[in-house]
Amino acid sequence: MRLSADHIDWTVHGHRLLDGVSLAVEPGETFGLIGPNGSGKTTLLRVLAGLRKPKRGRVLIDDHPMYAMPQRDIARTIAFVEQQAETLDRIVVREAVALGRTPFLTALQPWSEHDDAIVSRALHDVGMAHLAERLWHTLSGGERQRVHIARALAQQPRILLLDEPTNHLDIRHQLSILQLVRQLPVTVVIALHDLNQAMGCDRIGVMDGGRLVDLGEPEQVLSAERLYRTFGVQVDFLVDPADRRPVMRFRNAL
Incomplete structure (x- = not known):
């Protein structure tokens, strides 16, 4: 599924955080976003996820304007793993991951064994199946991050957005999560702090001062x-x- 931004602007209190950003991420592509702190990576991801409406420009999913789509349809299409996401304290890990199935549940389609299987697979994929019954607040920062990624996987999105997902992980889990993400049959936009990790993306975009200042294959851009x-x-x-x-x-x- 194709995700694109068309001349996106975002301004807060007169300060422009995004300035005319345009890009197109092709179906099945892993697209990396890099840039210094404060360059606009997180703001752009939140706009692409539909959590912020651009002041100017538009986001399109397969050439359909996002603003015209029902929120449930957006939630069934896009999953977003934030850098410092939080979840209610008094739930266990499996319940936190099960939140990813919420967009698919209705009065006519309640929770089923199919949903159970999807949650179990997501926990297994991030190496958290053995902690499925642990309380959320007892987890380390790295474990919480892996649970958030599992929640996104349980959502079975066609587009996956991740904001520096490996920040709180040890090197072993950094590598396993990045390998998992690259193997998923989805369109991925991932903000990365580690530039060597960005070398594994199909293409990368460089953010600086709210602008997309470079775009292309890693070997070309990372000069x-x-x-x-x-x-x-x-x-x-x-x-x-x-x-x-x-x-x-x-x-x-x-």
């Missing part, structure tokens, strides 16, 4: 010049001897 201009760092490009892929080593430019 020494771009990294210096946007992040203020110098970089050495190395080659991973295991798979011959480029790896970046950063040096302070000051």
